[in-house]
Amino acid sequence: MDEDTDGQTRNDATVHARNDEDDHATNLTAVALGEAWRDDYPWEFLTQLTEIENRLGGHPGERRAAELVAEGFERAGAREVTVDPFEMQRWTRGDAELGVTDPVERTFETIALPYSPAGEVHGELVDVGHGTPEEIDEQDVAGKVVVASTTTPKGSRFIHRMEKFGYAAAAGAEAFVFRNHVPGQLPPTGSLRFDAKAAIPGVGVSKETGDWLTDYAERGATVSLQVTADTDPGTSHNTHALLGPDTEEEVLVVGHHDAHDIAEGALDNGCGITTVVTAAQLLAELDLDTKVRVVGVGCEEIGLLGADALASELDLDTVRAVVNVDGAGRFRDMRAHTHGSETMKELVQAVSDQANQPIATNEQVHPFSDQWPFLKRGVPVLQLHSESGERGRGWGHTHADTRDKVDDRNLREHAMLTALLVQEVASTDEIPRQSAENVADNLRDGDFEEGMRAAGIWPDAWA
Template structure:
């Protein structure tokens, strides 16, 4: 570590991560394909240059851009009252009148227990403790397949905070869906028991658009390299400070440190767009990548938000060992989780057998907390976490880039079995993510 010790030391005092995060969150709307996302890409490119990355460039790609319009949710029986609601990305425009039905957590078993045909299904954002994680896309997709006319996604966190989150991966969805606050959800559930009826109006459109990835590199030009990713887009309802402003700022701290390191192999960086609307940036990057040239992928999604770093190894024993060794060497806690999941930018690479680490952090509470709500703002950030996690990320990547550290490719059959054991198959199939050759 001697070659970057000074750079790591400077990172503790550096005010540039906070300045970058301030400029990024001041943009406001960074929704995939929007002008705000394009402005953010330019900001990231300038920051890459300033950090000492080489060959900095923007790589554009076509997307289906979703644009939010007016949303109205009104109870029309047994009483008459209006509720705040926000459309979920890729929600189609439409007018719906239907009876409310409470489906609890929105698990397939709960939806099967009630009649949702022609009704508005009301489901929580969280999942039962002790059971498998059920993603929003699975809840929505299962309710739609069961005949629901619309879907209401209820935040389990109090504070009058309707949640957002994409319904599909890059395509317009089938039925209208909205996010509502925990407080509104409590009323909807009560009215559901009284044969309550709502009218829902959504104005939205999905149009051809353009997004871009921002790329750069440090270290030697080698045939094999470590790839480091973070998404810079965010939902349009807030500033995206936690998700994923902290992550891209953490990546920049790591990049600045690694630019001064004596690396055995090169490190490529990718700030990717359109993660929130379907991993579209990382999918595009993967489509242009020779997977044999990537020793490992490090996805910085969720790092820097909370105090302790979490390293998700996505079934790779080798990357998990690197994280554990680094935790011991630095005497900083790094919680290692080995189970895989497909809902972030490592997935297009893990699917192809590339070993991964996803750098995250955990508040200890269930769910996203402030994320995906109006409250995802800069004041929630402690930039000490950003700087510390950036330094730890740099040290992790540096070890992955050592020629003496062997990181075997993932075994396809072991990966498939791990996803089955984690009971991801139903949800991934509902979201269209289950690889065809796994059937």
């Protein structure tokens, strides 16, 4: 055999070996995905999770949820599974009472919003519509009880509850009433601050009660509001596990296992953490180029506290990217928030094409989920959500966030897509990091700065 023939033979053997490796990886993926279609575990996990009472951050139910996530990671065959504590400010719900005192006397069902202080307020009722800064500025809210909707005007930027509350409080309001825009006698909840007692009491009321309050506000009514609640030092938990090769770099996958205490938290974020645990089962069987750290994080609902503790703990120079699963698994189609990363957008499109499944993308940066503590530190992020076809939370943050709203086919399918997306991130050598200036500019372009300042979450370093 001459030298050229020998060289060609070696090249052919190398090509064949690579093709065999590719075929093997493809077969592994096909088998894993095929088994996932008929897996009952996602529904079993969600059932166990939603049977836990009160998963609000820092309470015993949230600790049990973290342990359940650990059991799921162990079932997947992940290594170094740990449940790690972190300190936080625990808010405990008491009673809340809301009543009109003039021109009539009547009471309404209401619930306190997390980090509302205890207190008693008497004052004139004023309705500020959607609670935009412009609507609040148009009214004299000083010394009054402000009522604002949970939704925002069509065509406008999204205005978070914390912005409405913070702006009203800064304008001198004595109390804040958040009225749901979804019918069904469902008073909404949601945190007023991040890990700190709020300045004034805040409560939620149903759409039906809100309609009455709007009427009474037009009549110049006065109301009485009483809240009992406690904020004290507490402990929450993050659940860690590792998958794939032991590389220096890692891809971080997070989903929060806490929920508001007024419901089962099946949609928010029972579906998301179920998707993470199920994706871990798949990732354990897939060919990964980079280590993957999967984490169930605590206290998302009261300030992204678990994610912030995680971001402070890890060496972020070794974190290639973060995939935050918050909202995936709820509805039929997945939506991916790429937060200004062109590479992430291309990666999502590649997986969508490969899987022959639609994945909508949204490029806008937003700070109200567990990707934020990492994004503001420059780490590329991807948030996986799902398409409801409607604006707003729907059943989320209400008594109606229950297991019957979930379709387990969506859980399985979104877990498969999540695993494929994570695998793609793990095989992408370089995902450019954004500077703080770019992130800040993106937020300003989306009109988030004013709201983040009102909510007290605009980074001081960006001032």
